[in-house]
Amino acid sequence: MTDPAPAPAPVLAEPIPDFHTKPTLSGTRVLLRPVTADDLPALLPMFHDPEASRLTGNHAADDGPDEARLRKWYATRGEQDDRLDLAVVDRATGNVVGEVVLNLWDQGNESCNFRICLVPGTYGKGLGTEATRLIVGYGFEELGLHRVSLEVYAFNPRARRAYEKAGFVAEGVLRDALLWEGERVDATVMSILAPEWARHRGLPVVERLSGS
Template sequence: MIDTEALRTQPELTGGHVVLTQLDETYFETAWKALQEPETIRLTGTHTRFTPEQIRTWLAGRTGLDDRADYAIVRKEDRAHVGDLALTDIDKDNRSASFRIALNGPEFFGKGYGTEATRLLLDYAFDVVGLHRVSLEVFDYNPRAQRAYEKAGFVREGLQREALWWDGEWHDVVTMAILKTDPRP
């Protein structure tokens, strides 16, 4: 059974170097800046160009939901907003969800923030919310993310051939998932 109250109240999750806290409109400035960062856009495959008002409205609507969890990733030492991650598309009957993460720019890549945040969210998803399966999609041109997901326990399950058109060429989408019963390093 899914604990929808845990989703609605979304507790703060603390690790050694990052804290996951409710994503909301207070993160507008850094979220907006990240949406202008070319490498973040490429790694997330985002074709849409958002307006500031769209982002403000979306961020304001993140709290109190019982069908997803949206977290800001903040660096523990100074509370700098380094990215965000989410459990989305929660299927209560099958106790499954999709996962996504984006760091706010190259200055935050390769420092372990994403890996630690992913592990914190998976512990919450399986041990608190009651999910059985969490899946994700990652583009073939992002092997660094694929390695990070594997370090967190995700297993490659498949390939969607030529599913993304980016910069004039087709790219594959790798599908990965982790089950509650899988080892979590």
């Protein structure tokens, strides 16, 4: 008598990331916590500042921010189960200084897009790099993502540098991706993959800028 054929191995579904839980993440310089409508007054300068609009390629800001729409937007971030929107708090002052977001979740490919914007006047103090490390680390270590990617415009070397310091790697150029005030601008796609994150956890070896 021959042995019965082995039962087929069960197909295990990939665990679904828990986007519904909105965490508070603490670093040395910043704290990230769920964003709410009460944060709108602190965040509004991001939407009023023409330079921030340019750096993020936000054409929608051309007519000025629609505060009622934004209030509704931030009031509903806590209910979203396919994205994570966190306010960035400067621990030195307790002020909300921006937002970080994991969005465009692609379940089949276990990936997300990342974006960040700080309010004018808070740039260049290391807040953005740390906020990036905190939320991206959460994406890999708690949500189980495999890939986190972003796009950065050629005229934004500060953002690119912050992303590189957190471990993002440039992988290609989207030519003429943005049309801003008559000028066409390239965007660089950058990403981090889970095995890379496991190696450096947001602290890759990066070249120092000359003079820094």
